[in-house]
Amino acid sequence: MSHILLVTSSPRGSEGLSTRYASQLAKRLAAQRPGTTLTVRDLAAAPLNHIGEAYVVGRATPPGARTAAQTEAVRLAESLVAELAAADTVVIGSAMINFGPPSSLKAWFDHVTWPGVTFRYAGNSVEGLLKGKKVYLVTAAGGNFSEGPLAAWDHQSGYLKHLLxxxxxxxxxxxxxxxxxxxPEAAQAAIASADEALQSLLKRAAASVEVAQ
Ligand SMILES: Cc1cc2nc3c(=O)[nH]c(=O)nc-3n(C[C@H](O)[C@H](O)[C@H](O)COP(=O)(O)O)c2cc1C
Known part of the structure; x- marks a missing residue:
């Protein structure tokens, strides 16, 4: 049985295209695999606190020696890591805000990027510890960044892929x-192109489900 975690973060509510496409994608992936369960983490509706001293010091302190605030901060991060670890498929929606991801999504990464838990240093290199998952990253932006003169200004896509x-x-x-x-014309073309990309992505996903069966 498959389990999908959908993480959305657009601050634009029902207008959010990253949320719309990521949600559609998660639901349609679930429909391709009977018995799939879906957890939604809506970081815009229920924002996480920025990480602070209680979390940073708390995670380096043995559980029995933590203050109440440290225990609470570390428990929140543990529950977010457990939610992520439980999924075999992760769908992330990210709106470009000032050339990067929304701060709500950065706060989520700050909680789940945890030495000794989700990554570890191995000699001179780093080993990511969350393995064997498929990630679908949906980014939305006002400008065109996939190619052309603005590509170097996209501090969203590369950054998120690096963290993942x-x-x-x-x-x-x-x-x-x-x-x-x-x-309006360019926006219409952008939506048509995103719809096409979504369909082809879903086709590839369906083909991989068939191969696995
Ligand atoms: C506060 C704010 C900042 C934005 N910053 C950028 C930006 O730096 N570059 C850009 O191309 N678009 C920017 N936009 C436009 C959004 O990226 C665009 O509306 C996109 O569709 C947002 O994703 P969403 O539809 O999932 O909310 C910004 C929009 C808002 C509301």
Whole structure:
């Protein structure tokens, strides 16, 4: 049985395209695999605190010696890591905000990127400890960043892929919804292109389910 974790973070509510496409994708992947369960972590509706001293000091302190605030902060991070570890498929929706991901999504990564738990240093290199998962990353942006002069300004996609890979999540498919800010015609074309990309991604996913059966 498959388990999908859907993480959304657009601050634009029902207008959020990353949320719309990531949610559609998660639901349609679930429909391809009978018995699939889905957990939704909506970081815009229920934002996490930024990490602070209680978490940073608490996770380096033995459980019995933690203050109440440290215990609470570490428990939250443990529950987020457990939620992520329980999934075989992770779908992440990220809105470009000032050329990076929303701060709510950064806060989620700050909780789940944890030395000794989701990654470890091995000699001179780093080993990600969350292995064998499929990740679908959906990014939405006003500009066009996949190619052309603005590509170097995309501090969202590469950053998120780096963080995912750092904790072992290296099998990533990326769906871009981009170019929404260049007038109605360009926005329409962007949606058509994202719809097409979604369909082809779902076809590939369905084919891989068939191969596995
Ligand atoms: C506060 C804010 C900052 C934004 N910053 C950028 C930006 O730096 N670059 C860009 O191309 N688009 C930017 N946009 C446009 C969004 O990336 C675009 O609306 C995208 O669709 C947001 O994703 P969402 O639809 O999932 O909310 C910004 C939008 C908002 C509301």
């Amino acid at each position: 890979g750092f904790i072992g999540l290296t099998d990533i498919e990326h769906l871009r919804v981009e170019g929404m800010a260049h007038g």
